[in-house]
Amino acid sequence: xxxxxxxxxxxxxxxxxxxxxxxxxxxxxxxxxxxxxxxxxxxxxxxxxxxxxxxxxxxxxxxxxxxxxxxxxxxxxxxxxxxxxxxxxxxxxxxxxxxxxxxxxxxxxxxxxxxxxxxxxxxx
Amino acid sequence: xxxxxxxxxxxxxxxxxxxxxxxxxxxxxxxxxxxxxxxxxxxxxxxxxxxxxxxxxxxxxxxxxxxxxxxxxxxxxxxxxxxxxxxxxxxxxxxxxxxxxxxxxxxxxxxxxxxxxxxxxxxx
Numbered sequence: 124x125x126x127x128x129x130x131x132x133x134x135x136x137x138x139x140x141x142x143x144x145x146x147x148x149x150x151x152x153x154x155x156x157x158x159x160x161x162x163x164x165x166x167x168x169x170x171x172x173x174x175x176x177x178x179x180x181x182x183x184x185x186x187x188x189x190x191x192x193x194x195x196x197x198x199x200x201x202x203x204x205x206x207x208x209x210x211x212x213x214x215x216x217x218x219x220x221x222x223x224x225x226x227x228x229x230x231x232x233x234x235x236x237x238x239x240x241x242x243x244x245x246x247x
Numbered sequence: 248x249x250x251x252x253x254x255x256x257x258x259x260x261x262x263x264x265x266x267x268x269x270x271x272x273x274x275x276x277x278x279x280x281x282x283x284x285x286x287x288x289x290x291x292x293x294x295x296x297x298x299x300x301x302x303x304x305x306x307x308x309x310x311x312x313x314x315x316x317x318x319x320x321x322x323x324x325x326x327x328x329x330x331x332x333x334x335x336x337x338x339x340x341x342x343x344x345x346x347x348x349x350x351x352x353x354x355x356x357x358x359x360x361x362x363x364x365x366x367x368x369x370x371x
Binding site: 124125131132133134138140142146147148149151152164174194195196197198199200203205216217218220223224225226227228231232233236 | 340341348352
């Protein structure tokens with residue numbers, strides 16, 4: 124198994140960037156620990172570590188919106204990865220937007236640049 | 248100024264993903280603190296925090312390979328940003344590759360998927 128360097132952050136977590144494998148759109152960023160890395164490789168579904176719940180986060184387990192791994196890129200320092208994924212259900216963000224990055228800096232404001240696709244009340 | 252949430256990580260740093268503003272290619276991921284965030288907004292050049300040198304990292308200050316900010320996206324939790332950039336000099340990675348993510352997971356190995364563009368000895 125490919126070894127990553129989890130040693131550099133205070134909490135032993137490293138960033139995993141989920142990117143649409145076809146369009147290149149960045150869908151979300153979340154953290155992984157060693158267990159979620161192993162689980163991702165074993166299942167071919169993006170699996171993170173939830174800092175708020177302090178446990179393995181099998182993305183889409185509740186909503187069905189899993190992220191199928193198409194390719195994984197590793198950076199020069201082996202402490203960040205890109206999950207190139209197929210986003211089942213079309214929505215990665217708990218807000219109901221396709222991407223968590225649905226706002227841009229617009230002077231002193233954040234302006235929405237993408238619509239809500241699914242009512243977040245209906246996602247879980 | 249747009250406020251970000253630097254409180255959730257143990258070290259007060261949050262990820263900034265540099266993405267080519269035209270192609271969507273992810274060039275690198277580095278960390279920012281409040282000072283680098285303010286500096287980025289003030290100068291319109293991507294500015295990070297170097298964990299190894301423990302100081303502000305004005306990307307490209309030595310090599311000339313600055314990243315001109317074209318747009319900044321902020322995520323739902325306001326604790327991760329995307330810098331959509333124009334990469335001056337064409338190379339973001341200290342290895343001389345355009346992107347730090349020049350290798351993919353290929354079974355038990357990492358396979359290079361992109362060439363060295365500039366001899367890293369000549370970058371600095």
